[in-house]
Amino acid sequence: MNIGNWINPFRAAEGPPPQTLGAFLRWCLSGAWPVLWLAALLSAAAGVMEAGTALILGRVIDATVSAGPEAFFDGRNLALILGAVGFFLILRPILFALSSASNAIMVQPNVNPLVLSRLHRWTLGQNVGFFDDDFAGRIAQKQMQAARAVTDIASELINVVAFALASLLGSLALLVAIDWRVAVGFLVWLVLYFAVINWFLPRVRKRSAGRAGARAMVSGQVVDTITNIKTVKLFAHADHEDRAALGAMQTFRERALEFGYLAAGFRLTLMTLAGLLPVVLLGGTILLWQRGMASEGDIVAAGAVAIRIALMTGWVSFTLMAIYSNVGEVEDGMKTLTPRVRLEDGPDAKSLDMVQGRIEMRDLGFAYGREAGGVERIDLTVEPGEKLGIVGASGAGKSTLVSLLLRLYDAEQGQILIDDLDVRRATQESLRRNIGMVTQETAMFNRSARDNILYGRPDATEAEVVAAAERAEAHGFIQELEDHRGRRGYEAHLGERGVKLSGGQRQRIALARAILKDAPILVLDEATSALDSEVEAAIQTALTRVMEGKTVLAIAHRLSTLTEMDRIIVMDQGRIVETGNHEALLAENGLYARYWQRQSGGFLNVKAAE
Structure with missing residues (x-):
């Protein structure tokens, strides 16, 4: 049983992505929810162990004080000793291991490709105007950013929030068992804690979205410059492009500083609250002990709970801030990627077969x-x-x-x-x-020459690929190709957009692709x-043969x-x-x-x- 396969990482989503946050997250994660709930349940079970640890420590201290140093290990405490050993050496490690495995094996490796494949599949369906109106680098960045952010939200909600809530509920039950007045003090602290979170996190979310947008603009600007690097150099505009990039970076820096100031204030406030909790719980339990209303073990249990929750507060606050940062990034990506800028097939669309x-x-x-x-x-x-x-x-x-x-x-x-x-x-x-097409601005993939020609008909044989290249007058120069990794001939990669080829070479490969496709309509x-004139004469002869019987x-x-x-x-x-x-x-x-x-x-x- 391979638990890593419990989520299908490439399952298609149903319908278009919604444009509201909650619905968008459900769309991204649809099909994975049973496994996510199981992982959350295991994390919560591990969280309950925190209260169990304090409870057992308290019972052991009470038994030690009651029995004295000589009599603790006699038969009267055997069940308590075996229970404590079993808890710490068997039950607790197993639950923590299961919780960790569920997140690290079932969730994280599968949710990212699940979300990314859905966003990429949706983006591919947008019409050409969508891509004309934006940076290619920015669109790619938004896909990667949103997929990573959704994965982090799901992972951290399971790993931290489910764990922390179960720990808090377990701790509250333990404190109620000690004395209801201590539990009330804990509840008051919780109200303050959630009030602080409620004030800070929406602001964290907003500033995170601004930071994500600024980061994507930096990526878009840099990718746009690098994509057109020959034009930059030919016009001697390196300084101009540098200023444009620095402007985008400066905006990103300002957004990052705004986020940083808020994050620092958030951490300071929560750490102050975390320091208050041991004072309240330990102080209250000691007062009760002085009045004979609590035992030494209760002091230890309350102290263990207070210290653990105080430490967990920093961890949880950092995670919640990260979750809300990711929510901001998801919203930013959602706004870019989800608009319906597309041409859809109608419900009664027919397949064009046997075209005349x-x-x-x-x-x-x-x-x-x-x-x-x-x-x-x-x-x-x-x-x-x-x-x-x-x-x-x-x-x-x-x-x-x-x-x-x-x-x-x-x-x-x-x-x-x-x-x-x-x-x-x-x-x-x-x-x-x-429809076969050869354009003036021929598109090439940074793949092998063979793969670029095979794009016309992926199931073509090697002989058909070579024949198409020969008819397009491309076979000769392809045999001479060699890329930076030493791959030769049809195995040589052509560079991004075919930059390693001349314009004429790119068009001859595009012609070979169209010849291989052999569509009834040729554009x-x-x-x-x-x-050049010599090659054009040869190509014209090839085109004359290719155009026979086709609508051109x-x-x-x-x-x-x-x-x-x-x-x-x-x-x-x-x-x-x-x-x-x-x-x-x-x-x-x-x-x-x-x-x-x-x-x-x-x-x-x-x-x-x-």
Whole structure:
């Protein structure tokens, strides 16, 4: 029986994460509650042992005083001696070991991946606008921060709070058994103790949230700088980035100081209260003993309880402060991660299977929630197997059109259909599975060259990977790759975002990925823009083969790459203003013809065209 497996650490959560603290914590920990309650019960049982320790010490002292030094070990005290030995050597160690094991084996190793996997899974489902509006480093930091904080809250509530409450209740029962007046003194002290906690902890929580937010901004700023380190160096802006980072660090320092002052005051107040408790309990029990109303053992028991609780007060106060700090961090992470910035599959969404590749856009409009920009009034039909070129100046709406086709955004007006099915009624996974894409800004993972190509079709064989690379003119340079750990060829890692490759090399690996995917619809967004003329000629031959039988949408500024398209549309200010093949558009002597005439070296001179 492996108790480490009693919580499934990767169990999916039901529904979206709530946006109120209590409900959010329940969502994070759902499925783990039976084990958490068991761990809390074991911790409480260990906590009761504290009162048991004082009780047994008191009984032993009373028996010692009553029997005298010569007679203590005679048969009359045998049961008490065996009971005390069994308590201290067997029962107490076993309960403490079980409590520790439940937290260290069942709870902590499983709750963190449980919460982190749920937050990460939810974050992956957010739409691209969510990631465009924030630092990548900050989002990652919030996931890690919230998962760690929830784990610490669960662990400390079990390890400390359950233990401490059981200790307090057990101690109260023991003091009632000694004398109700001593118990009343203890209750008054408890009221003061919880009043202090009630005043401080909400403030600790608030300042902790401010500190967590400032810390995440430091991470976001630093990651943003490091991610763009080449740009920083090329523009000689190290000092500028240093000032920006120092500004974020200064804000974090100020929030940390605010938290530190409050934490110091909290500790001072609780330590003063902790010092008061032995005075109350020991002093009260000694007064009762003087009047013959308490025994020497009662003094020892009350003293043991007072000292233990006084020591525990510091431990508990530190833990409660940490718990409330973590609550603040959870709230901060919750505010960042839980908003529903996503496109969901509808309940009746269908899988796109056996796609022929017919694309139809009807009265399509999208402006990113603004009054202008994006595309408007787009009516376009692309037949299966047709090769469509898309031309336009920057900001004309070309990439927006592709983003709507891929359903990275939902159209604000009109609709897009693939094989007569509205893309909003198709599952997003099946939609994107049927569209291969190569972009101008090619995304690479810091994984091996093989893994990056396999992303197109993870179940492909080694021979298929190599064949795809050969068709994309990538096999040659891949064989020459070597990373900093000595891995070569297809095993070599490409660095974050493929920084170890040239732009042309990245695009050839992206082409290999798209070739391997072999989707019925192919989107080329400046797919050869980073290639030199010699490599581009070879790639064009490969692309011609790859495009056979596929519906192709090709965006290009280099108009020479579109001359063999079946049809070309020209976009301007979000609308289609011209359509036809290359020859027809030149004969029309419109915007396309002006672009063609003003090209230099095969590239579209956007400023001149405008």
